[in-house]
Amino acid sequence: MIKFNQVYKRYPGGYEALKNLSFEIAEGEMVFLTGHSGAGKSTLLKLIAAIERPNSGSVVVKGQNTKSLKSGALPYLRRNLGLVFQDHKLLFDRNAFDNVMLPLQICGFDHRESAKRVRAALDKVGLLKREKANPIALSGGEQQRLCIARAIVNRPTILLADEPTGNLDAEYSGEIMHIFKSFHQVGVTLLISTHDEAVLRQFPARALALKHGELQT
């Protein structure tokens, strides 16, 4: 599903964020991505979503090399991905419902069918009662869950989550991890970055450990 082969990523300015990464994630797998702050976790996830491109080596997602991807094909690759951002990236000019609606509008879904799906996604993350609320009025944990609802509403085959339990207390992070677990059970491929030891202890799964941009074995 996801395959890295000798990937190097250097940012403008010369900093090498990732060095010689090679690994593979199979369809339906749930994998953790661990490492200290600045280890390169976000960079690795951005390479999968083709937000960044590798300087050398190849990143192949669903059989497509992100480097040789035509710009016209990029949106269609991204529609297979559910992205949970570290900074949420919610839109504050519309309510929770419309935030979750956005991916379906982009794909051109029928309005009534979309509304059903949006409510199902909001229900899944426990925000159905807050659908009219502006994201700015939501707590940190609720914003995180809203971001998850937006990532899953389009029923992606791959879910990438960047520190989804980042600044949350234990109760919230447990809730969110249970939501992810349920996606894993229906066959979604998951890659979740975290530096939360408690989460790793509670949900045993394969882990990729990064240290200064290199994969630990």
Place this chain on the structure above:
Amino acid sequence: MKNSAIQHLRVIRFTLQRLRNTPIASLLNILVIGIALSLPIGGYVLLKNVQGLAEQMAGTPQISAFLAMGTGPDEIARISKQLKDHAAVDHIEFVPRDLALKQLQLSTGLADVVGGLSQNPLPDAFIIYPIALDAQKLELLRDDLKSWPKFEHVQLDSAWAHKLEALLKFARLAVLILAAMLSFALVAITFNTIRLQILTQRDEIEVSKLIGATNGFIRRPFLYFGLIQGMLGGAAAWLIIASSLFLLNYSLAGLVQLYASSFTLKHLSLGDSLTLLGFSSYLGWLGAWLSVSQHLWQIEPK
């Protein structure tokens, strides 16, 4: 197919909503576009009216060709046939010198003077009605007739119309230059409006790209906005011209009554009005397209 039509309708509804959300700014933009367009279009309308008036007054152009004195009836018959066979001539009228004298007596009130003449001083003449009515072909025909040996004098009766035509041509060019310049202004106004919109919607554009929006999807609302704003600007220009004409006609009414004529300034025809709307919509779309092409690629998600 049906699905994409629904999407387009949704974008149009969304665009109208956006215009309504900032009523003052939208209204000012539309007015500025309307005023800019109303200058050249108003000039065009006035020209059209003057041209119509000129044609009305000039009537059908004709050429008078006077024969040399003492041309015999055989010769006149031959010339008459030659004229009728001429490719540029529609029909002719022969005015014998006796008839010309009588007409002169009747029409000018010089009956006494003319009656006192011992001899008819007028020549026989042909009045020639050409097929083509434009000035250049008329002159060509006149010059041709001048070279015929039996014609002593050939006169084109619509020389002043020709001068007016030249003047109108100049005025049309001026209107065209004005139109080109102000079209550019319209494009620039839209370009800037869309640039500001893109800046304020940076977040939405970035997120949309991240979750799989195509460039076309992101462009569409901006293009529709430019198109609709341009169209409304065109409609505003139409209304500005309509009210100006109403005022002009009102004050013209007193003037025209003196001459017992029923001359009123006419607005754009239906076809011209639709062309105006189409053109202003296109310019709005073009401004938006340029702006989007210039600014959208700068917003890449990080």
